[in-house]
Amino acid sequence: MARSLEALQRQYARSIDPKKGGMGHGPGPGGPGRHGRASGKPKNAGATVKRMLSYVAPYKYLFVVVIICMLGTTASSLFGSAMLRPIINHIAESGIPAAERMSYLMKMLLILGGIYLVGVFTNFFQTKIMVHISQNASEHIRNDLFTKLETLPVRFFDTNTTGETMSRFTNDVDNIDIMLGNSLVSVVSGLVSLIGTFCMMLYLNIPLTLITVAFIPLFIKGGGWIAKRSSKYYGGQQSALGAVNGYIEESVSGQKVVKVFNHEKDCVEEFTALNDDLRDKQFKAQFYGGIMGPVMGNTSQISYAITAGIGGILCLLGKFDVGGLSVFVNYSRQFSMPINMVSQQTSTIFAALAGAERVFNILDMEPEQPDTPDALPFGGLKKEIRLDDVTFGYNPDKVILKHISLYAKPGQKIAFVGSTGAGKTTITNLLNRFYDIDSGSITIDGVNINRIKRDDLRRNIAMVLQDTHLFTGTIRENIRYGRLDATDEEVEAAARTASAHSFIMRLENGYDTMITGDGANLSQGQRQLLNIARAAISKAPILVLDEATSSVDTRTERHIEHGMDRLMADRTTFVIAHRLSTVRNADAIMVLENGEIIERGDHDDLLSQKGRYYELYTGKKELD
Numbered sequence: 156m157a158r159s160l161e162a163l164q165r166q167y168a169r170s171i172d173p174k175k176g177g178m179g180h181g182p183g184p185g186g187p188g189r190h191g192r193a194s195g196k197p198k199n200a201g202a203t204v205k206r207m208l209s210y211v212a213p214y215k216y217l218f219v220v221v222i223i224c225m226l227g228t229t230a231s232s233l234f235g236s237a238m239l240r241p242i243i244n245h246i247a248e249s250g251i252p253a254a255e256r257m258s259y260l261m262k263m264l265l266i267l268g269g270i271y272l273v274g275v276f277t278n279f280f281q282t283k284i285m286v287h288i289s290q291n292a293s294e295h296i297r298n299d300l301f302t303k304l305e306t307l308p309v310r311f312f313d314t315n316t317t318g319e320t321m322s323r324f325t326n327d328v329d330n331i332d333i334m335l336g337n338s339l340v341s342v343v344s345g346l347v348s349l350i351g352t353f354c355m356m357l358y359l360n361i362p363l364t365l366i367t368v369a370f371i372p373l374f375i376k377g378g379g380w381i382a383k384r385s386s387k388y389y390g391g392q393q394s395a396l397g398a399v400n401g402y403i404e405e406s407v408s409g410q411k412v413v414k415v416f417n418h419e420k421d422c423v424e425e426f427t428a429l430n431d432d433l434r435d436k437q438f439k440a441q442f443y444g445g446i447m448g449p450v451m452g453n454t455s456q457i458s459y460a461i462t463a464g465i466g467g468i469l470c471l472l473g474k475f476d477v478g479g480l481s482v483f484v485n486y487s488r489q490f491s492m493p494i495n496m497v498s499q500q501t502s503t504i505f506a507a508l509a510g511a512e513r514v515f516n517i518l519d520m521e522p523e524q525p526d527t528p529d530a531l532p533f534g535g536l537k538k539e540i541r542l543d544d545v546t547f548g549y550n551p552d553k554v555i556l557k558h559i560s561l562y563a564k565p566g567q568k569i570a571f572v573g574s575t576g577a578g579k580t581t582i583t584n585l586l587n588r589f590y591d592i593d594s595g596s597i598t599i600d601g602v603n604i605n606r607i608k609r610d611d612l613r614r615n616i617a618m619v620l621q622d623t624h625l626f627t628g629t630i631r632e633n634i635r636y637g638r639l640d641a642t643d644e645e646v647e648a649a650a651r652t653a654s655a656h657s658f659i660m661r662l663e664n665g666y667d668t669m670i671t672g673d674g675a676n677l678s679q680g681q682r683q684l685l686n687i688a689r690a691a692i693s694k695a696p697i698l699v700l701d702e703a704t705s706s707v708d709t710r711t712e713r714h715i716e717h718g719m720d721r722l723m724a725d726r727t728t729f730v731i732a733h734r735l736s737t738v739r740n741a742d743a744i745m746v747l748e749n750g751e752i753i754e755r756g757d758h759d760d761l762l763s764q765k766g767r768y769y770e771l772y773t774g775k776k777e778l779d
């Protein structure tokens with residue numbers, strides 16, 4: 156049965172607010188961002204706008220050009236309108252011969268054409284420059300966002316769906332882009348035009364101007380009422396969009412599992428629920444954003460009609476001329492136009508504000524704890540790696556590892572065995588500081604790993620993770636990912652060590668074969684071999700192999716044993732394996748159960764203890 160909408164939303168549009176359970180775990184890495192919210196009304200629209208504008212600040216000189224262009228556009232429009240007054244008055248004048256009127260009209264029309272042409276050019280440049288500025292700004296935002304992602308702790312990626320994160324790069328940044336490129340110009344040029352028109356109106360007729368201005372509070376009140384409602388729905392729209400994207404991403408990447416378990420129908424149902432929710436939120440947001448224009452337009456029609464009526468009466472009383480009135484009503488229309496224009500941008504502006512908040516939420520997240528100023532370089536491993544009474548939980552309310560103590564001397568091979576979920580991978584997550592421990596200490600030659608530069612530490616620990624991952628690129632590039640300056644010969648040597656060479660050579664393009672879709676064109680075992688080759692090419696003195704050969708057949712495994720032995724000979728290795736034959740020759744084997752080491756020793760010791768290891772090895776009791 157399909158899950159409830161609430162559950163789906165919680166899952167796919169995880170708020171990064173720790174209070175909502177997204178990022179969890181106190182103020183440590185990835186803890187609360189300064190603006191811990193992802194939906195609803197913009198919390199501090201002023202600050203968000205200011206921050207968005209900071210991305211266009213580097214283009215302030217270009218912005219000056221844009222403003223000059225805007226002034227040109229507005230002036231051309233105002234003067235163009237103003238010229239109608241003498242034209243109309245001249246035509247309406249009865250005593251002038253028709254031919255003279257005609258030639259005057261032609262002359263004036265030519266001038267008018269010239270004035271409007273200026274407007275066309277200034278408008279063209281203003282648009283071009285603004286598009287340039289907004290595109291650069293959004294490139295900058297995307298860069299900042301991506302750079303930030305690379306600094307976020309593993310916890311972030313463990314708790315946010317890929318689609319939701321992608322949504323920030325696409326929809327949210329796009330909305331900001333549209334606002335900067337479009338709405339910003341509208342607002343500024345609207346303001347320029349408003350002031351210009353107001354001055355021209357005052358110049359033409361003060362009482363009529365006052366009547367027009369009297370309608371402004373009505374505009375503001377009506378606009379404010381709608382804006383308040385619509386802003387509320389835009390945040391909801393963006394996070395619903397994130398949820399939909401998160402769900403699509405997961406369904407696409409997990410499509411095989413969906414098919415295996417015949418969940419296509421449930422999948423469609425769940426998607427429909429999320430999609431319906433998006434439609435509802437989008438409807439509300441777009442509706443309130445959309446009615447802004449018509450409501451304002453109608454209000455301005457009323458103001459227009461009243462102004463024209465009173466202006467007509469003034470003309471009849473001889474207090475105003477017909478040409479002047481034509482121009483004035485034209486201005487009164489222009490006067491409300493910028494207000495209309497800006498109000499029509501409301502939807503864009505609110506979508507951008509909501510998007511910007513979500514983007515800034517990520518930008519404000521705590522990155523991985525930075526290295527302390529006195530952080531040390533990795534000084535090599537001469538004496539030992541030691542875990543002393545290490546206790547750790549991914550969440551504060553659930554302890555996973557309890558009082559783990561062990562050591563590894565240079566060149567030793569330490570193995571972890573134990574049932575699924577016992578905490579084996581978790582120990583390796585702590586060694587390279589994917590997560591920091593809660594209590595106890597992990598030291599290398601007596602130096603706490605918290606005090607070692609994180610990059611340096613990770614460079615010196617080669618890992619074959621339990622989940623294989625390959626990037627889009629050639630096989631050669633994927634192996635070289637382990638050490639970018641490795642030569643082609645070294646790549647081949649690493650592949651031979653991992654017993655990957657022969658299968659690679661059987662591929663059509665050998666080492667230049669492209670890997671697509673995380674290695675979908677390879678078998679699972681082949682993917683593992685490439686992951687081992689990637690670790691083999693690294694010169695790191697510490698090696699972690701987490702189920703590195705679990706998908707490789709036993710014959711190939713035996714075959715690579717020699718290579719692996721060579722690989723491990725001069726390295727300190729931590730090996731995790733369910734297939735106990737692969738850990739038999741380890742210097743020490745730790746048997747983990749529920750996050751505790753319940754037995755330790757070498758293979759023979761452990762067999763003679765006739766405890767859990769004996770049960771696992773002899774098969775007298777099956778693995779969980």
Ligand SMILES: Nc1ncnc2c1ncn2[C@@H]1O[C@H](COP(=O)(O)OP(=O)(O)OP(=O)(O)O)[C@@H](O)[C@H]1O
Nearest residue numbers: 313549550555574575576577578579580581582621
């Ligand atoms: N990112 C995470 N957040 C929260 N809990 C986690 C996370 N990763 C693992 N756990 C929990 O920690 C416990 C230990 O997991 P771990 O991955 O270390 O097990 P393992 O011994 O490697 O198991 P396996 O043999 O299946 O690989 C499990 O109970 C698991 O639910």
Ligand SMILES: [Mg+2]
Nearest residue numbers: 579580581621
């Ligand atoms: Mg594991």
